[in-house]
Amino acid sequence: MSVQxxxxxxxxxxxxxxxxxxxxxVSYLIAxxxxxxxxxxxxxxxxxIIRAFGSLSLILIHLVxxxxxxxxxxxxxxxxxxxxxHLGVTTFLVAAIHGVLSLVQFHGNGDSNxxxxxxxxxxQYDSLAQFPFQVLGYxxxxxxxxxxxxxxDFWLKNLGQxxxxxxxxxxxxxxxxxxxxxxxGVIQLESSPLLIIFLCIGFTAVISxxxxxxxxxxxxxxxIQNFLDDGYLFAGTVDLWEDGKARIVNNGKERIAIFRNxxxxxxxxxxxxxxxxxxxxxxxxxxxxxxxxxxxQYRTNDGCSPPPFSEKVPTFNLKSVNxxxxxxxxxxxxxxxxxxxxxxxxxxx
Amino acid sequence: xxxxxxxxxxxxxxxxxxxIPVGFISAIMVIPDKPMQEDVFLKNETVLEEISKEIVKxxxxxxxxNDKAKTSYQLQLLVSTPFKQADIGIYYSLRNKFDPLQxxxxxxxxxxxxxxxxxxxxxxxxxxxxxxxxxPIKNELINQIQIEL
Numbered sequence: 001m002s003v004q005x006x007x008x009x010x011x012x013x014x015x016x017x018x019x020x021x022x023x024x025x026v027s028y029l030i031a032x033x034x035x036x037x038x039x040x041x042x043x044x045x046x047x048x049i050i051r052a053f054g055s056l057s058l059i060l061i062h063l064v065x066x067x068x069x070x071x072x073x074x075x076x077x078x079x080x081x082x083x084x085x086h087l088g089v090t091t092f093l094v095a096a097i098h099g100v101l102s103l104v105q106f107h108g109n110g111d112s113n114x115x116x117x118x119x120x121x122x123x124q125y126d127s128l129a130q131f132p133f134q135v136l137g138y139x140x141x142x143x144x145x146x147x148x149x150x151x152x153d154f155w156l157k158n159l160g161q162x163x164x165x166x167x168x169x170x171x172x173x174x175x176x177x178x179x180x181x182x183x184x185g186v187i188q189l190e191s192s193p194l195l196i197i198f199l200c201i202g203f204t205a206v207i208s209x210x211x212x213x214x215x216x217x218x219x220x221x222x223x224i225q226n227f228l229d230d231g232y233l234f235a236g237t238v239d240l241w242e243d244g245k246a247r248i249v250n251n252g253k254e255r256i257a258i259f260r261n262x263x264x265x266x267x268x269x270x271x272x273x274x275x276x277x278x279x280x281x282x283x284x285x286x287x288x289x290x291x292x293x294x295x296x297q298y299r300t301n302d303g304c305s306p307p308p309f310s311e312k313v314p315t316f317n318l319k320s321v322n323x324x325x326x327x328x329x330x331x332x333x334x335x336x337x338x339x340x341x342x343x344x345x346x347x348x349x
Numbered sequence: 350x351x352x353x354x355x356x357x358x359x360x361x362x363x364x365x366x367x368x369i370p371v372g373f374i375s376a377i378m379v380i381p382d383k384p385m386q387e388d389v390f391l392k393n394e395t396v397l398e399e400i401s402k403e404i405v406k407x408x409x410x411x412x413x414x415n416d417k418a419k420t421s422y423q424l425q426l427l428v429s430t431p432f433k434q435a436d437i438g439i440y441y442s443l444r445n446k447f448d449p450l451q452x453x454x455x456x457x458x459x460x461x462x463x464x465x466x467x468x469x470x471x472x473x474x475x476x477x478x479x480x481x482x483x484x485p486i487k488n489e490l491i492n493q494i495q496i497e498l
Binding site for chain 2: 044047105106121130134162172175180187271
């Protein structure tokens with residue numbers, strides 16, 4: 001989190017993350033090219049590079065897509081999410097190299113513009129077998145470009161979280177286009193079943209993980225706490241809370257994170273103001289609630305980020321009766337200070 | 350994410366769970382019977398000793414080679430002026446009108462230099478054959494050479 005925009009706010013975690021990306025991508029490219037040269041010594045070197053970058057971008061898009069649901073299923077994958085946008089930008093760059101080289105190699109020697117050639121060389125849109133698969137790759141690359149270009153927090157802030165999220169759902173369309181680009185392209189020309197098997201495993205994993213994680217989330221959304229006569233929700237007895245952590249309560253419209261900090265209890269919206277991360281799955285670090293996704297922080301009593309930061313989330317009123325915590329399900333405006341409930345927790349001094 | 354976004358996501362993935370496998374299976378079903386065989390067109394052939402036919406057409410020198418017993422044949426293509434196409438599929442056809450699905454795919458020819466391809470066995474061999482150069486990327490016929498043996 002930061003108060004001003006910079007191209008990249010480097011920190012040790014981001015540097016380590018990016019270093020791993022660079023090492024793995026370079027290693028893959030070297031391994032792919034070396035293996036291919038041994039198996040197919042006569043393959044044209046440009047075609048070899050095109051294939052290396054194409055296959056790498058295919059692997060990267062799968063990685064990018066499975067990180068989200070994996071994190072929803074297990075918090076141990078959260079370190080992968082922290083700098084996922086750099087993985088996404090890497091995917092675009094690798095795909096762009098594949099695309100540009102393909103355009104030059106397969107359309108660059110004609111007497112027309114390469115883009116005109118791309119769209120006019122093959123116009124058999126009515127034939128699945130002869131479908132102009134390169135066009136599918138072009139549109140997928142265009143979407144990846146928009147994803148990469150708007151991945152910065154500047155765009156997230158200025159476009160608004162909801163619109164930004166909707167825009168980035170386009171990645172799913174790009175994924176379908178990439179799958180069909182491969183299926184109607186190289187799969188039609190190759191006899192080896194390996195690529196088909198890998199692709200099948202890849203999309204099965206992506207779809208299954210998203211459906212399992214999505215179903216788990218929908219189930220949680222349906223678990224609504226009982227309302228009492230005074231409109232409050234029973235959130236639980238105080239001994240259910242771990243110190244520095246939250247329990248998430250559902251009021252039927254949204255999720256609310258009730259945190260315990262020592263003997264004090266406070267409630268804020270579960271949705272981080274940055275990218276909508278689940279605040280209730282985070283922890284209290286140095287006295288402030290810390291989002292598990294990107295480390296955005298909020299004060300426990302008013303849901304405001306500590307100065308000089310300006311993010312804020314809605315707060316909720318709590319009350320305690322006989323070591324039981326009750327929640328007022330109606331949110332206060334974002335950044336509203338609320339009374340901190342102090343309850344003696346058994347076993348605590 | 351909020352409740353609405355979570356719902357949108359699962360709906361999208363339920364749709365994709367149907368669309369992607371349908372697209373995948375459809376694409377598998379239209380894979381041609383004679384897909385390009387990487388191991389065939391990249392294999393280095395040993396050149397047979399006798400030349401039974403030699404033709405020069407456009408930027409190509411075409412040689413039909415055979416062994417002494419005339420039991421196996423080869424097609425040797427030598428490129429005098431490099432092609433502009435990156436991918437040139439070489440097909441063997443017995444028909445005048447070229448159809449990739451009705452022809453035998455021999456392999457790929459590099460844009461410059463040359464290459465030797467094994468020709469089909471005796472039973473598929475005929476007195477008149479057609480060697481077709483086809484760009485599979487642009488789906489374009491580059492050249493067709495008729496050879497009388």
